[in-house]
Amino acid sequence: MRLSLKVEPRLETSRLLGLMIPVLSLVSALAMGAVFLHFMGVSPAKAYSTIVRASLGDAYGISETIVKAIPLTMVAIAVMLAFTMLIWNIGCEGQIFMGAIAAAAAVRYCFVDNRLVMFAIMFVLSGIAGGVWAAIAGFFRAKWNVNEIITTLMLNYVAINFFNYFIYGPWRDPTSLGFPMTPLFPDTARLTCYCGTRVHAGLILALLLPLVFWVVLRFTRWGYEIRVMGENPKAAGFAGMSYVKNVVLVMFISGAIAGVAGMCELSGLQGRLQAGFSGGYGYTAIIVAWLARLHPVGIILVSFLLGVLLVGSETLQIVMRLPVSSMLVLQGLILFFVLGGEFFRKFRIRIVTGGGHRASPEALKEGE
Amino acid sequence: MGTPDPSRLLVRMEKITKRFAGVTANQEVDFDVRAGEVHALLGENGAGKSTLMSVLYGLYRPDSGTLTVGGREVSFSSPRDAITAGIGMVHQHFMLIPSQTVWENMILGVDGLPSVLPKRAIHDRIEELSQRYGLAVDPDARIWQLSIGEQQRVAILQMLYRRANILVLDEPTAVLTPQEAERLFETVRQMTSEGHGVVFISHKMAEVMGLSNRVTILRKGRHVGTVDTASTTKEKLAEMMVGQKMVFKIEKKISSPGRPIIECESVRALNDRGFPAIAGLTLSVREGEILGIAGVAGNGQAELCEAIAGLRRVESGRILINGADLTNSLPKKIIDGGVHYIPADRKGTGLVPNMNISENSILKRYWNKPVSKRGFIVWREVFSFARDLVSRYSVSTPSIGTPVRNLSGGNLQKLMLGRELSDSPKAIIAAHPTWGLDVAATKFVREQLLAARDVGGAVLLVSEDLDELLAMSDRLAVMFKGEVMGVIENPAGAPIEAIGLMMAGTRMEEAFASAGKEGRSA
Numbered sequence: 001m002r003l004s005l006k007v008e009p010r011l012e013t014s015r016l017l018g019l020m021i022p023v024l025s026l027v028s029a030l031a032m033g034a035v036f037l038h039f040m041g042v043s044p045a046k047a048y049s050t051i052v053r054a055s056l057g058d059a060y061g062i063s064e065t066i067v068k069a070i071p072l073t074m075v076a077i078a079v080m081l082a083f084t085m086l087i088w089n090i091g092c093e094g095q096i097f098m099g100a101i102a103a104a105a106a107v108r109y110c111f112v113d114n115r116l117v118m119f120a121i122m123f124v125l126s127g128i129a130g131g132v133w134a135a136i137a138g139f140f141r142a143k144w145n146v147n148e149i150i151t152t153l154m155l156n157y158v159a160i161n162f163f164n165y166f167i168y169g170p171w172r173d174p175t176s177l178g179f180p181m182t183p184l185f186p187d188t189a190r191l192t193c194y195c196g197t198r199v200h201a202g203l204i205l206a207l208l209l210p211l212v213f214w215v216v217l218r219f220t221r222w223g224y225e226i227r228v229m230g231e232n233p234k235a236a237g238f239a240g241m242s243y244v245k246n247v248v249l250v251m252f253i254s255g256a257i258a259g260v261a262g263m264c265e266l267s268g269l270q271g272r273l274q275a276g277f278s279g280g281y282g283y284t285a286i287i288v289a290w291l292a293r294l295h296p297v298g299i300i301l302v303s304f305l306l307g308v309l310l311v312g313s314e315t316l317q318i319v320m321r322l323p324v325s326s327m328l329v330l331q332g333l334i335l336f337f338v339l340g341g342e343f344f345r346k347f348r349i350r351i352v353t354g355g356g357h358r359a360s361p362e363a364l365k366e367g368e
Numbered sequence: 369m370g371t372p373d374p375s376r377l378l379v380r381m382e383k384i385t386k387r388f389a390g391v392t393a394n395q396e397v398d399f400d401v402r403a404g405e406v407h408a409l410l411g412e413n414g415a416g417k418s419t420l421m422s423v424l425y426g427l428y429r430p431d432s433g434t435l436t437v438g439g440r441e442v443s444f445s446s447p448r449d450a451i452t453a454g455i456g457m458v459h460q461h462f463m464l465i466p467s468q469t470v471w472e473n474m475i476l477g478v479d480g481l482p483s484v485l486p487k488r489a490i491h492d493r494i495e496e497l498s499q500r501y502g503l504a505v506d507p508d509a510r511i512w513q514l515s516i517g518e519q520q521r522v523a524i525l526q527m528l529y530r531r532a533n534i535l536v537l538d539e540p541t542a543v544l545t546p547q548e549a550e551r552l553f554e555t556v557r558q559m560t561s562e563g564h565g566v567v568f569i570s571h572k573m574a575e576v577m578g579l580s581n582r583v584t585i586l587r588k589g590r591h592v593g594t595v596d597t598a599s600t601t602k603e604k605l606a607e608m609m610v611g612q613k614m615v616f617k618i619e620k621k622i623s624s625p626g627r628p629i630i631e632c633e634s635v636r637a638l639n640d641r642g643f644p645a646i647a648g649l650t651l652s653v654r655e656g657e658i659l660g661i662a663g664v665a666g667n668g669q670a671e672l673c674e675a676i677a678g679l680r681r682v683e684s685g686r687i688l689i690n691g692a693d694l695t696n697s698l699p700k701k702i703i704d705g706g707v708h709y710i711p712a713d714r715k716g717t718g719l720v721p722n723m724n725i726s727e728n729s730i731l732k733r734y735w736n737k738p739v740s741k742r743g744f745i746v747w748r749e750v751f752s753f754a755r756d757l758v759s760r761y762s763v764s765t766p767s768i769g770t771p772v773r774n775l776s777g778g779n780l781q782k783l784m785l786g787r788e789l790s791d792s793p794k795a796i797i798a799a800h801p802t803w804g805l806d807v808a809a810t811k812f813v814r815e816q817l818l819a820a821r822d823v824g825g826a827v828l829l830v831s832e833d834l835d836e837l838l839a840m841s842d843r844l845a846v847m848f849k850g851e852v853m854g855v856i857e858n859p860a861g862a863p864i865e866a867i868g869l870m871m872a873g874t875r876m877e878e879a880f881a882s883a884g885k886e887g888r889s890a
Contacts, residue, residue: 240700
């Protein structure tokens with residue numbers, strides 16, 4: 001008798017299991033993170049409680065968490081939209097930067113002293129900039145089947161260096177004492193903030209976008225097309241849908257959302273282009289989209305959750321002297337477990353007690 | 369050819385039981401394979417044939433029962449173990465890598481190859497095996513470029529390459545023409561004469577009778593019996609299979625064809641490899657008739673269907689639907705123009721497996737009223753449409769929210785038929801509509817196509833089941849190398865030799881003349 005593990009495909013995934021898997025993934029990631037923190041010489045319980053207290057313990061903490069959740073939600077929607085069509089937009093980070101550059105250009109070259117008009121200009125330009133940036137990858141994918149994971153990723157570096165060119169070069173604030181940053185935006189070019197916190201008007205977009213795309217994907221003809229194309233491009237062609245056209249369109253919209261997210265971050269929060277502008281929202285959003293199982297409303301919740309982690313980890317750096325990278329490890333663990341959890345959605349593992357022995361080549365030769 | 373020692377068992381499966389989430393797919397099934405025999409495994413869809421063979425091939429572990437290979441009890445934990453034990457399986461859907469060449473596929477999963485692949489030696493071995501077993505194939509061709517029949521040869525070669533001495537063929541003839549099937553049978557006979565054991569899964573009675581030495585019949589996961597082929601009849605087998613007497617007939621009214629609906633005028637089109645697939649083909653299908661298309665696989669039938677449906681570029685010539693020139697129009701326009709295409713590849717092309725029945729039901733009408741209004745999908749309408757389809761075409765499913773991937777082959781086809789035929793379409797293209805279906809589902813599909821014809825539909829029926837074509841078609845066109853060798857006006861009465869000659873490239877007049885001569889001299 002011997003025990004062995006047998007992996008079998010699941011015929012169907014129950015609803016409960018579908019909900020439990022991301023939760024368990026998250027718990028496992030945090031448990032794994034606890035081990036990691038332990039070896040860093042930090043008490044995991046203390047570290048986790050610091051994270052929770054810093055991010056949710058008071059109104060300020062919550063507001064900061066929301067501030068982080070705003071770009072995460074928007075960008076995760078961008079990731080989700082592309083992935084619905086089975087396109088991996090890994091390039092949101094670059095699209096955020098392009099959106100920010102466009103918004104800064106709008107303030108610099110066509111400033112209008114009216115908040116609403118200025119906002120509209122920035123919105124459109126940042127959307128176009130992010131959208132075009134993503135559509136480049138979409139076009140190559142559609143036309144020559146170039147892998148968009150690689151192109152979007154590589155375009156990130158181009159965008160970031162493009163951004164650096166402006167802040168180190170022509171747009172640098174002459175009064176910044178040499179710091180790589182543009183001058184602060186005039187007040188009219190800033191988004192409104194609420195209740196004396198840093199929560200800005202981007203919040204409205206962050207709440208609106210998931211709902212809009214939930215409706216679009218579920219109830220519109222175009223949403224149906226996108227879903228069919230994501231599930232079975234051949235059937236989509238058979239039904240007369242144009243894959244090529246829609247890859248470019250979906251990438252444009254996905255990039256536009258990321259670009260607008262960059263504009264919100266810029267105009268709502270930072271007020272100027274400066275080094276380290278995004279802080280990896282474009283990548284974290286991929287985790288968000290997957291943890292939320294690409295569900296638009298789930299994305300809001302998960303963004304908030306990861307906002308907790310981001311805010312908490314900033315505090316952790318200060319309070320417990322943990323390096324920033326340790327928090328990246330924690331994020332990485334989460335993505336790792338989430339993707340690993342996907343396996344259990346499709347397969348189950350059974351422990352079997354085998355009566356016979358494994359067929360080895362020797363045994364078979366003897367058998368003959 | 370010496371008589372094989374009947375006592376020499378290659379494989380013995382005893383009391384195999386396998387359950388899936390409450391469904392018992394195999395209940396204490398016994399099965400064995402002797403050296404040098406063809407053992408047919410017969411049963412309707414869902415009778416448990418595939419499950420039993422998956423157990424044998426190490427894909428599933430049985431819940432109970434024993435498996436003995438070469439006199440030793442074994443427990444396979446993966447196909448790799450089964451392959452090592454000399455068991456090879458050719459699935460209905462070939463496990464080949466489309467983007468790679470034939471020879472690259474040949475060495476898939478072969479252990480102990482040097483890091484620099486001995487391409488020459490591999491080629492030689494393929495050459496030798498193809499010659500010996502009559503499995504002609506170009507080792508340098510890429511899989512996606514091959515016809516289904518050729519891919520099957522590669523899949524069989526792959527098993528022989530790994531020195532499998534027990535070969536499981538899962539419905540191998542479902543995708544073949546009579547000639548190709550006959551070639552396959554030659555291959556099988558060659559293998560058994562060398563002492564291989566072959567398991568032949570099928571529900572085509574005639575083939576089972578013609579090829580096998582023994583037959584095991586499964587019904588609803590249970591072992592109904594194992595009989596010597598020589599001591600049984602088709603009818604007895606069919607009875608054991610379905611548990612009641614079956615009628616092998618198609619009731620058909622006399623057709624009254626009207627004006628032409630589908631017209632192809634000197635159409636030329638290329639295949640995926642960029643070579644001519646349709647070479648100046650002209651044919652027309654009239655209102656209220658079924659035009660059958662016979663031909664060996666890969667003679668342009670698939671490309672013809674795609675060209676008419678707008679899924680393949682027409683290089684020259686014209687395609688008219690109901691009088692309107694729709695050559696190279698967008699597929700949507702062609703669909704709106706009344707062309708309803710039932711593709712051979714149900715899950716791959718015709719349906720979206722991960723989407724549910726209602727979502728799949730509107731695949732070809734989602735842009736039209738009433739299911740769609742002002743850019744929105746009106747789900748209320750979709751649901752009632754889907755419910756209507758499910759009941760009218762007796763799709764058996766728990767609900768219209770069930771993902772299509774969970775439906776059986778027969779139900780998939782019923783759903784697709786419903787979608788394509790529900791509003792009495794003018795032009796219907798049906799490619800291998802009964803491929804892989806069980807007896808009851810096949811009957812249903814045929815009746816539905818005839819019904820569509822009777823209300824004035826022009827049906828282009830592509831099939832590789834010649835019996836089906838002869839029974840269903842009002843006229844029969846035979847294709848060879850992208851051309852029509854001739855259109856036979858009363859196919860049911862036509863000499864089968866003539867059709868065979870036409871499939872091999874003889875023009876109709878000549879084929880009929882020489883078939884007539886043979887008839888007289890015989």
